Amino acid sequence: MKDERLPEVKGLDLVPAPPEVAIASPYKPESKRLSLRVTNEGGGVRRLVVSVNDRKVATGPPRRCNQDRPDHRPTRRNAEASNA
Secondary structure, eight states: TOOOOOOOSSGGGGGGOOOOEEEEEEEEEOOOEEEEEEESSSSSOOOOOEEETTEEEEEEOOOOOOOOOOOOOOOEEEOOTTTO
């Protein structure tokens, strides 16, 4: 690849950004719940899947999102991690 030009990539700037996911509060072993903060960054917020060590432990329902008017307000989601 020395002195070779990389091919031009068109349309990559049109790919919407994924949501930002952060831990809203620490995991609580007694309740086995994890609270997450999900913020739409332009690409929408759909179904949330939480995995621990490659094992799916919780899924959240899909959320509707208007791609033309993204809502950038964070929402809080709780994940039940009793299957972990």
